[in-house]
Amino acid sequence: MMARFLPILAVAAALVLPLATSNTYFHHLLVLWMLYSLLALSLNIIVGYIGELSFGHAAFFGIGAYTAAILGMNFGFPGFPGLLMAGIVAGAFGFVIGYVALRIEGPQFVILTLGFGSIIFTTTNYWVDLTRGPMGISNIAPLGVGAGFELSSALDYYYLSLLLVVAFAYACHALMLSRTGRAFIAVRENAQLAASLGVDVFRTKLLAFVVATAVAGVAGAIFAHYLTVITPEVMSLNYMVAILIMVIVGGRGTIAGPILGALIYVGLLELLRATGALRMVIFAALLTVSVIFLPGGLVSLWRRFADRSTVRTARQAQVEAGE
Template sequence: MPRTLLPFALIAAAIALPVVTGNTYYHHLLVLWMLFSLLALSLNIIVGYIGELSFGHAAFFGIGAYVAAIMGMDLGVPGVLGLVLAGLIAGLFGFVIGYVSLRIVGPQFAILTLGFGSIIHTITNYWVDLTRGPMGISNIPRLAFGDVYVFTSAREYYYLALAFVIAFAYACHALMASRTGRAFIATRENAPLAASLGVDVFRMKLLGFVVATAVAGVGGAVYAHYMTVITPDVMSLHYMAALIIMVIVGGRGTIAGPIIGALIYVGLLELLRAVGPLRLVIFAALLTLSVIFLPGGIVSLWRRVFGDPETTAAAPGEGVGR
């Protein structure tokens, strides 16, 4: 099959998956795969394209989820408008945090984002009047397009999340082929050299950070409407660690990598359900082995076998957050 047709074949297969499985629980797993893929792709903008390591990305996912829930339940904001507002508010938080912290590079930036995530998680836990604290928000209304259509089944949410993933993956592809994308890569690889060539390094980093956080907010909003219940746990380090595993194991700086990483994570999460907390040890071992033996992620295996340069056009060199 020609490589130009491969993305279309994969999209067709993804569209057919719910029909092939026919099982409601499998449809639920497919929804989780697509939502995690969207989140991993958004984190990949920060980790893979601008070369910074963020430990606070799950907080923006949680912000989007809580905005959608509160807007829908307390203010009666329609579902689609709630998705837009969730993305905008998460992006606004991203702008503020990025504007303050992106002038700092290396481990200090990662620590600052970790602190932000912890603060948001704590506020969500204790601002009971707004977020209902540790009990979370339940009975969140299903996502609806006005009075025309209401998403009710897992299959419908899967196709919605799939549409978001396809749209954002294409946007990432177009970005990397543009002048802005090349500025991202130059910033990641050698910021001082990029600055000497006229690239506004801080502006590029801030742009990537805001886009990534806004997309995470939209993903959180879809998650809230799908699950109909959210708790502060959606902002926990568990989710943050999961997103990092997806990006690193799948292949940072690529488009297919985070989607593959999300599939591996959701699959292992289900297969290892019987071992309980031991799953975290297995995931940590998977991340360690990937960093040591496959620093380019799973997608690098395709590259080794088929020598496809397109999968690595934006892949970073050694190290993260240089």
């Protein structure tokens, strides 16, 4: 019974959390948590729901960021329509890449997505006329809502990002209860068996891939407007590994897992800031430990606790019935 109210309690806690302090840096960390949660949830569609391992997801995050920045600065494209365009452009790239890559299975798919990410990263670095190369794009305008109103503070971006995370998390929940969601899981568990039951495996995978990349593009667009500066670094392998850590350590194939993983990542990123490059070694160790000892992620700990509580309750009921 309590599990039904947990999402509501979690959302309520997230709403009042930034009000506990006026520390702007704490608010900044909360914005990063929400944006990374949205990004991790999008990758979870690919890794957790259709069972494919993509190493190019950070590229779609970067495509969304650069799309919003370029449309806003070069063409005066307004804020929220710019977010929509960022999602459309990233999703279009996802469609093209997915149409080619998803016909291939196993390690070849991973290598192909890694190659795509490297190509986008390299292109962004050297297409100076469009992306300004390694210097990146700076002085990006804050996100405009309309009627001259702009999101100017970290709190504004936090609540916008929270709204998108809650909406997408609910969409994922509804998806898993739908026929399409069941097709995702069937493809993940046994693609050949799913095909024999009438599921179009390729079309199902492509749909998941396009949705995931479009959402990653929207997250990247908000990221660009929030920081007001964007560089090719957001498409690097470091970012890709970080997103994978969020999904796997939190719990792939779940909704709470990627959000929890993003929280762990942002918290450790801040705590380990003084360690410099050693942070990635620590993150890699965390990923290794999680894969070996907690293959279901941190969310599986709650499931174990809930299962044990259920067993204890059932035994107690049996004892009382026997008396």
